Amino acid sequence: MWKITDSFDKDQITNFGNKYLLANGYMGYRGTMEEYGKEELVANTILGLYDQVGTSWREPVNAPNGLFIKMSFENEELSLRTKKPLKHQQELNIYEGLHRRETSFSVEGGQVTLSIERFLSMASVHLMAARGELISSVPITLTLQVGIDGNVWDINGPHLIGTQLCELDETSLLFEAQTNEEKKKLSVGQTITVDGKSRYIKTEKQGFHEYLITLEPNVPFSFDTFSATYNENDGENPTEQVVSLLNATKKEGYLSLKKAHRNIWANLWKKSDIEILGDEEAQIALRYSIYHLLSIAPRHSDRQSIPARGLSGQTYKGAVFWDTEMFMVPFFQRTDPQIARNLLMYRVHTLDGARKKAKSYGFDGAFYAWESQEYGQDATSDYNVTDVFTNRPMRTYFRDKQIHITGDIAYAMWNYYEYTNDVSFLLDGAAEVIFESAKFYVSYSYFKESKNRYELLDVIGPDEYHERVANNAYTNKLAQVTISIALKVWSFLEAHYPNELSVLLQKTKLEEQKNLLERFQQLIYVPAPDESTGLIEQFDGYYQLEDTSVATVKSRLLNPQEYWGGAYGIASDTQILKQADVLLLLNLFSSSYDKEVIKRNWAYYEPRTEHGSSLSPCIYAMAACKFDNQEWAYPYFMKTATVDLTGETKQFAGTIYIGGTHPAANGGAWMAAILGFAGLKVTDGQLEVDPKLPSHWEKMKFQTIYQNEYYTIEITQGGQKIWKN
């Protein structure tokens, strides 16, 4: 499938930057034109390389644009920045990870067309490659500039200092710089394969080779350009690595590199594709969602995870949220478990950060960062929102009160282990994370003697509009589950790895604490469905809040940009929630609750949900499937699956751009399809499906992996087939 746009719309530049994103897990290159600069948010965002300038938000570093290409004619730029094109096409091949643009400009009574194909190599993740072609209807001599442009998007930069630009040889350039905070080296090299003589031109942040290209009518002229990017996280001498990769690249050539890249993409799709018959729109949206997940998965390292906005830029501080464990890992776990393992190992490697955070708040164990950066430090500001009325920073509690993050991680780890039977993962650190997570909840909790129960006070649940609540059902359940998991791990290690257990218990100081964990597991208060209504109260006192509608609350806005939550937000004193909360609990642990309970809670909470987060609709979609109502589920599935296709999400908070891609929603779309409509599950060690196809879907077909074996699953309205490959 090629995603095609047939015209040029200036207002869509930012949106298309996300929509046509290329990525390969190491870096993400926005869907901008090769001649664009920082105003158009050109960015090659590097996974795991962060920087802070002064007290501004710490965020990922965007490398300079190593695929800079610009043409002009007699000092007039032939560029979408400055000139209206005769024709313009932009295309994304989601099956092969290829981006293509073709733009024609009128010139000298004729027209010149520039076509460029580019990709971020999946075979060699430090490499970007592009092949350009020029063709003119009239004889003409054009100027072509190809090189490296440091004028890229930077929200809280400049992050690169000490920039050095030089010519390596007649066709190759080198850009070297350091990050501002940690002085980490970053090198970008570029080389071009072209016939002709060039001139080297250098400005402060830009270096390129300039060619005079004389075109005969309708005779195409083509050239290839390659760019290599390394930073100090990849080795001590990024420049050496850049030079070495460029040399190898030149020898290999564009077509060969592209072939290796396409092979990997083909293999990825083989493992991950979902075929839907009877719903072209859903088919496109779902595949587009899967494309994004495949693009941004870090295959090269288990020390990085996927940020909330993927590799589409610097928004959300490039930080890793619970999005990864709760909304993306389920996809990878069932299609490419090594990726899931990489993502979860990132949490093992950042356990010390979580321990430090817990300690800083006076708790034991692991309190994971709400917005995690490379060392597990929490990038969340205590003032994450600006008051639109006073322009003052507002004290927010995402960092210190959203304690469910630790349980999300422990849950995802155990789930991965159970699903894959990957014992090495437990021994490589997951068991330790789980033990530290259990300790955290015990130390956070208080005991209420009159009720003979542990409680978790002063938290924020998934519904962030209600701050500092007590006994959020989801959070308390996750805490209980975390302790249960810890006890299961304890028993498992005791039986099979007693030495490892003993070391671990000593390290985590849990030797004498089994009773305490068992007591907590038994006595932690988990709000249960009310006997008569079947409803679970989201947190203590939720029902006492004003019971109103999303529309009514919205009508109270005085400023369209104002924050709905916090102490005085329009939603705060009402039952209106930002996103699935009780339903998240019911969906995750659906086997512990009656279908009728799930349905009643769905019917109660959905009309009260603003879906102010892209994480919300997929939960309602999945949950509706749990009580066999795929018709209720379908619109929420579609809303999730089309998030990045339409780009119709909140793009600005005040004056700050917060857009980008939504990998959690992409994962949510996959979950709604596979865990919802197909009903994929494991019962007594057997993979099975419990399908609830939307009535207009004729067929669903997909692959999945369970305990190291690949299965193909085909579901029709009348039946189902599962076979091992």
Place this chain on the structure above:
Amino acid sequence: MWKITDSFDKDQITNFGNKYLLANGYMGYRGTMEEYGKEELVANTILGLYDQVGTSWREPVNAPNGLFIKMSFENEELSLRTKKPLKHQQELNIYEGLHRRETSFSVEGGQVTLSIERFLSMASVHLMAARGELISSVPITLTLQVGIDGNVWDINGPHLIGTQLCELDETSLLFEAQTNEEKKKLSVGQTITVDGKSRYIKTEKQGFHEYLITLEPNVPFSFDTFSATYNENDGENPTEQVVSLLNATKKEGYLSLKKAHRNIWANLWKKSDIEILGDEEAQIALRYSIYHLLSIAPRHSDRQSIPARGLSGQTYKGAVFWDTEMFMVPFFQRTDPQIARNLLMYRVHTLDGARKKAKSYGFDGAFYAWESQEYGQDATSDYNVTDVFTNRPMRTYFRDKQIHITGDIAYAMWNYYEYTNDVSFLLDGAAEVIFESAKFYVSYSYFKESKNRYELLDVIGPDEYHERVANNAYTNKLAQVTISIALKVWSFLEAHYPNELSVLLQKTKLEEQKNLLERFQQLIYVPAPDESTGLIEQFDGYYQLEDTSVATVKSRLLNPQEYWGGAYGIASDTQILKQADVLLLLNLFSSSYDKEVIKRNWAYYEPRTEHGSSLSPCIYAMAACKFDNQEWAYPYFMKTATVDLTGETKQFAGTIYIGGTHPAANGGAWMAAILGFAGLKVTDGQLEVDPKLPSHWEKMKFQTIYQNEYYTIEITQGGQKIWKN
């Protein structure tokens, strides 16, 4: 002493309404002119009669003005409302509870002077009386109107409905109405003693007799008017009571009534006066403070207490705050214990309200109202402040989190009992209140297992700018003290009143709970002075807040009216406090702390205190005396003692008038003088003083009562004398 103003200043009308207030415990008549109306905030505020209209704030009812007097000449009002006077004097005799005005107007080439003396009878608290005199320098015929005016101040009214106005006889009028909410009857009668024929005139809310008075030059003409006020709280038929009182009044006559009134006042001063030599300013301020306390004390009933703004109007909802127990009871307990008993018995009578409030929040025992009205119900709104930027109500937590109120009451009750040895008070309900208070704290608390202690979470301490904090030192200490008191009461009753104890334990379901109380007393966390700095942290995490100055914080105001506290107030994330908090604790329990500790905390917290409450400076004054620094104390004493004399307090919150008198500050001034400078205390059952007179004070002399015996105390710079009367 006569408080005299010699000129007329329109801008001072509201301030003088407070400053020249007359009251007798049953009602309070603002210091307005007899011809004034609602625009000038005329009010006769009735203690304990409340009303609510719609969803507006519930507040006390102002009775119609039964002392309405207006004169005119040829249809021109001779009134301060409309005409500039030639001369005007307003006087308050604080020793006799007499108000006097004398106003001269130019008229027909001469001048007419109206003088009126009035009082609210201490001998007969339903009675107001006035004697008027007219004198003219030229022959003239004036119109004099005397009667009842229903056009009085009403913040959230109209509270009176079904108004009936009629003539009882040629000189007497009757006003009858009902409150809006509870249909309680209110009757006001008025009668005049005057020579001459009258005409009865009635408008919608006003009824009066009109006389034509012909004056010979310099020959005074005088008249007396009396007004009686009863409401259904005083008996089933207020009108009968009014008529009966008016008849008796007429027989007795003005001078006889005044004599009875003056006798009572003389006796009150005998018990309460403080003589200061060497500081006239302090002498005046202190006596003026005592005047207010004496005026508003409810002698007629033990079912009412003193509202935070006394009887000066409807502000603060006429509600009773902790002000009474913590800032006024100490004065009455040591000068007129029966009044202290009445005030505390109000809490006994409203125990059910406190039990209901506790239950509504899911707690046991007694959670007293933060703003208590007649049945002990809490008048505090969940939205007590309006956001000046959005005009939206702001969720405030005074009602649900300011739990120290219960401990304040229990502490005051025990303190009263210990001081007076009034066992009947314990048996009449105080013991039950104390038991229920102890239960409340136990049920509110959580146990922190890892620290082996009980904690009180999510509270507001006296410093209201910091909401929802954990382990406020003052609150936790009060909780501990409350439990200790309960255990002492338990032991006392066990020894002396075992039957009464048994009934009480059964009623309060405490039979088997002694161990629990002892455990709580022992394990409740009370933040202690740091070993190296001597400082007590106000609440968990206080030191982590921005450490800045009051001036810096103030400079951040965007709007002079904006609220400093709440979630995002300018003080909220800083160490700036509204009022004494840790110092309140140290002052109250000064014998448990080293002088050096008190001093260090004073030096730390005072510069961080905004003194945004009139309850604050007196605490710093007393506390400074505890470490022998009367020079630090003195300015805070003076600030407290002059609050109502200068009227320089916050008068408006947004557009709402919140002014009035400040009885807690009046009590605070007395405390600073007697418990601070004189150092009055009891050691081993012996009354003694530990004087720290300011260096320019030559002598202090006062009376006090302890365990039913009156003492006179005289302190000079060199010595002290105490003798029983």
